[in-house]
Amino acid sequence: MAPTVSLGYLWLDVVALALFTFIARAYVSARAHKRGLKYPPGPSGLPLLGNLLDIPQHNPWVTYAEWGKRYGDVTSVSVLGRLIVFVNTARAAKVLFERTGTRYMDRPVIPIIEMMEAHFNLAITRYSDKWRVERRIVDQSLRPAVAVTYYPMQIAKAHAFLRQTMEYLKHFTGAVVMSLTYGYDVKESGDHYVAIAEELLTLASESILPGALLVNDFPALKHIPDWFPGTAFKQRARHGKKLSYEMVNAPFNMVKEDLLKGTAKHSLVHDNLDECKGDEETALKNAAASVYAAGAETTISTLSSFLLSLLLYPDVQQHAQAEIDRVIGRTRLPAFSDRPNLPYIDAICKELLRWRLVLPLSVAHATTEDDVYNGYFIPKGTTVLPNTWGILHDPEVYPDPETFKPERFLTEDGKVKDDPLLMYAFGYGRRMCPGRHLVDSTLWILVASVLSAFKVHKKIDMNGNEIPVEGLYGDGLISHPAPFQYAISPRHPGAARLIQETEEQEE
Numbered sequence: 001m002a003p004t005v006s007l008g009y010l011w012l013d014v015v016a017l018a019l020f021t022f023i024a025r026a027y028v029s030a031r032a033h034k035r036g037l038k039y040p041p042g043p044s045g046l047p048l049l050g051n052l053l054d055i056p057q058h059n060p061w062v063t064y065a066e067w068g069k070r071y072g073d074v075t076s077v078s079v080l081g082r083l084i085v086f087v088n089t090a091r092a093a094k095v096l097f098e099r100t101g102t103r104y105m106d107r108p109v110i111p112i113i114e115m116m117e118a119h120f121n122l123a124i125t126r127y128s129d130k131w132r133v134e135r136r137i138v139d140q141s142l143r144p145a146v147a148v149t150y151y152p153m154q155i156a157k158a159h160a161f162l163r164q165t166m167e168y169l170k171h172f173t174g175a176v177v178m179s180l181t182y183g184y185d186v187k188e189s190g191d192h193y194v195a196i197a198e199e200l201l202t203l204a205s206e207s208i209l210p211g212a213l214l215v216n217d218f219p220a221l222k223h224i225p226d227w228f229p230g231t232a233f234k235q236r237a238r239h240g241k242k243l244s245y246e247m248v249n250a251p252f253n254m255v256k257e258d259l260l261k262g263t264a265k266h267s268l269v270h271d272n273l274d275e276c277k278g279d280e281e282t283a284l285k286n287a288a289a290s291v292y293a294a295g296a297e298t299t300i301s302t303l304s305s306f307l308l309s310l311l312l313y314p315d316v317q318q319h320a321q322a323e324i325d326r327v328i329g330r331t332r333l334p335a336f337s338d339r340p341n342l343p344y345i346d347a348i349c350k351e352l353l354r355w356r357l358v359l360p361l362s363v364a365h366a367t368t369e370d371d372v373y374n375g376y377f378i379p380k381g382t383t384v385l386p387n388t389w390g391i392l393h394d395p396e397v398y399p400d401p402e403t404f405k406p407e408r409f410l411t412e413d414g415k416v417k418d419d420p421l422l423m424y425a426f427g428y429g430r431r432m433c434p435g436r437h438l439v440d441s442t443l444w445i446l447v448a449s450v451l452s453a454f455k456v457h458k459k460i461d462m463n464g465n466e467i468p469v470e471g472l473y474g475d476g477l478i479s480h481p482a483p484f485q486y487a488i489s490p491r492h493p494g495a496a497r498l499i500q501e502t503e504e505q506e507e
């Protein structure tokens with residue numbers, strides 16, 4: 001039976017905490033006014049609720065980009081008194097994230113993520129000594145000189161992908177990241193570690209964006225007991241906590257056991273474990289789980305977009321295959337040494353990062369101290385969301401931005417164009433993605449291998465008609481294409497044999 005005796009006290013506590021939250025936020029706002037400064041402009045909100053009802057749940061980055069056009073390159077909204085700032089242009093991103101040192105390098109506290117104990121993840125760790133130690137481990141293990149040592153493994157996984165085709169997509173990305181992090185070869189279906197990570201990441205990704213859960217704006221709701229209506233978020237948090245524990249500890253303990261047995265392979269954990277003492281082991285554990293958490297789903301989303309782009313833009317496929325035939329021919333599969341001679345393949349990889357962003361709103365930053373931008377006040381602790389989608393879909397920089405056009409990254413004489421803005425797909429300043437060098441080679445080898453061996457086309461239904469593909473995307477923090485149907489077949493008579501040979505080479 002639900003306890004009733006303490007209900008009065010409980011509500012007093014919750015109301016007191018809510019009031020405290022409001023007063024603290026009102027105090028910050030008063031501080032801004034005292035200095036004669038306003039928050040960055042944005043849509044006007046309702047009393048108390050602020051802009052809560054203006055936050056869209058579908059493709060929010062498109063609305064935020066429209067606000068950017070209307071109100072300026074830095075805009076803001078208030079949700080139940082919590083200020084959220086959006087950075088809408090490359091110019092503002094440069095000033096705020098690159099020229100102000102560490103002022104914008106914190107992460108906001110997200111109550112539901114803390115309740116899930118998923119803040120082990122470096123990507124959402126506050127700017128602190130803990131972040132510095134764990135980031136150093138990840139940077140060391142994923143720097144370009146180490147990333148190249150994973151080339152043979154990446155080639156082997158890409159060839160396995162060709163052999164098993166599409167069911168292997170999820171497996172492929174999980175396989176690369178699990179192999180480099182723990183030296184573990186994931187099972188081809190139903191892998192326990194991959195399943196846990198996928199479930200936790202989906203749960204966290206759905207819970208994190210502004211407006212997703214009320215508890216994120218009103219932390220006092222954490223204290224409401226489970227039996228109270230509307231507290232499903234607590235069950236979600238408890239389940240997330242169990243998954244976080246398993247994700248951080250289970251694969252790490254497996255490497256320790258393998259080390260004792262003498263069977264552990266080259267991996268981030270293996271290479272760092274020898275030097276670990278006391279707390280350093282926790283840092284290594286967190287860093288490793290973060291690499292998996294940040295690396296697998298993001299890469300899956302990009303590779304799914306690759307397949308989708310081939311269905312929607314058959315001419316891109318033809319152009320790429322003509323380049324492969326010209327440079328490599330049809331008697332072998334691509335190797336990393338072919339890369340300088342395949343600029344169109346490189347341009348496809350770049351356009352994939354721009355066209356459908358894996359993290360359209362990047363990962364939220366937060367300010368470590370007060371700041372003033374263009375005369376507007378941005379207080380310490382403000383959530384700052386870079387609208388990377390808006391920046392990389394600005395029609396003045398990328399004409400016809402919704403169309404997949406690899407040639408926008410080629411010069412007139414067919415060379416690959418350097419585009420510094422594209423790095424924003426990987427984030428900003430010191431928080432920029434440490435996995436970007438690895439992504440660069442993973443993406444390239446898979447795109448080149450698939451295009452070399454296969455034709456990817458629309459599936460045909462029982463009446464002989466092509467099944468249409470809409471190209472819709474989901475709305476979580478990590479944006480995935482909605483499921484779509486496709487067919488895949490060897491591109492030429494020798495392709496099947498080349499694929500078969502990869503198996504023999506690996507034996």
Ligand code: HEM
Pocket residue numbers: 122123124125135138142177290291292294295296298299302358359362363364365424425426427428429430431432433434435436438439
């Ligand atoms: C297409 C694939 C990927 C994309 C588009 C991507 C993009 C991003 C972005 C936008 C951030 C946030 C940066 C910021 O806050 O400014 C990030 C953070 C991070 N990424 Fe990636 N990423 C990808 C793959 C990977 C891979 C493969 C790994 C590891 C092997 C990885 C590891 C991380 C880590 C550890 C962080 C947290 C960094 C921090 O907060 O200090 N990512 N990534």
